Amino acid sequence: MENKPETKEIIVLTGDRPTGKLHLGHFVGSIQNRLKLQNEAKKSFYMVADMQALTDNAENPEKIRINTLEVALDNLACGLDPAKTTMFIQSQIPEIAELALLFMNLVTLARLKRNPTVKSEMQQKGFGEDVPAGFLVYPVSQAADILFAKANLIPVGEDQKPMIEQTNEIVDSFNRIYGDTFKRVSHLVGETPRLVGTDGNSKMSKSLNNGIYLSDSDETIEKKVMEMYTDPNHIHVTDPGKVEGNVVFMYLDIFDTNKEEVADLKEQYKKGGLGDVILKKRLAKVLSEIITPIREKREKLAENPKMVMDILEEGTKKAREEAIQTLNEVRRAMKIDFF
Numbered sequence: 001m002e003n004k005p006e007t008k009e010i011i012v013l014t015g016d017r018p019t020g021k022l023h024l025g026h027f028v029g030s031i032q033n034r035l036k037l038q039n040e041a042k043k044s045f046y047m048v049a050d051m052q053a054l055t056d057n058a059e060n061p062e063k064i065r066i067n068t069l070e071v072a073l074d075n076l077a078c079g080l081d082p083a084k085t086t087m088f089i090q091s092q093i094p095e096i097a098e099l100a101l102l103f104m105n106l107v108t109l110a111r112l113k114r115n116p117t118v119k120s121e122m123q124q125k126g127f128g129e130d131v132p133a134g135f136l137v138y139p140v141s142q143a144a145d146i147l148f149a150k151a152n153l154i155p156v157g158e159d160q161k162p163m164i165e166q167t168n169e170i171v172d173s174f175n176r177i178y179g180d181t182f183k184r185v186s187h188l189v190g191e192t193p194r195l196v197g198t199d200g201n202s203k204m205s206k207s208l209n210n211g212i213y214l215s216d217s218d219e220t221i222e223k224k225v226m227e228m229y230t231d232p233n234h235i236h237v238t239d240p241g242k243v244e245g246n247v248v249f250m251y252l253d254i255f256d257t258n259k260e261e262v263a264d265l266k267e268q269y270k271k272g273g274l275g276d277v278i279l280k281k282r283l284a285k286v287l288s289e290i291i292t293p294i295r296e297k298r299e300k301l302a303e304n305p306k307m308v309m310d311i312l313e314e315g316t317k318k319a320r321e322e323a324i325q326t327l328n329e330v331r332r333a334m335k336i337d338f339f
């Protein structure tokens, strides 16, 4: 992270695309930091990025609508506190869209095509030149998400670093042309910036179907852990096993708080004599202990969706006031403040 702002000056903003429920990758990559920072920051914002989700889901509006509630539930269940964090819905603040449109003049097509995260997402989705224009420019719209609130600290997963870089380029261009208006922003990645998927793929992701969700039942967690990739040459319990690249050990390193026992297990495993099932049972238990209280709180909250929508509506009103102020300032700086 570059230059974390002074504690009393921290304005945090983060968000999720509502394309599905959130998983452990979100939890360790970003949510844990959100929870910590909401207690330290001068202001804290959380956005459901439904407009961004629509950039590659234009034909699935229902999916995005349903998941708007789901991601809000996930965050509330983890402990995001609406008294500390202003939670809002992106699409309900038109000023963000206007700001994005103004920022687009400051970014070239070549630069958009170079964003590594967008590039790999385009590849994964097989877009090629047929990429929706809105998708290609979503990093610009993300800059507007961040800058309308004058946020300066963005807790995100590692894949979001390129968005912060692009935001800072926009800050620099804007200030140079229209006068000092925005400050550069920093990102903060979690202790585990990128969690491997249950299949050993480098990233846990919904589209790769390799995730453990914050809403998963104990049975589902156990089933997913039992299917995890270990060491293909560790066939008999007595065979010596490999710890490096073994997904179960990677997860134990991250989630099991008893580091000494994990170190002992690694020794045993390397020597031979420790079966995968024992190891997996342990991991399933560790993960259940983390997820169960979240899932239970989530189930309670889900009984009252109206209350969750009220939280979002309230937060949206509050965030919008900031957006209107920032946009007035931007219009003045850009000499389009006519009436």
Ligand code: TRP
Pocket: 013, 014, 015, 016, 017, 047, 049, 052, 142, 145, 146, 154, 156, 160
């Ligand atoms: N791009 C982020 C993701 O896919 C979501 C997001 C949208 C976001 N706007 C943001 C994150 C602003 C941080 C700040 O997870």
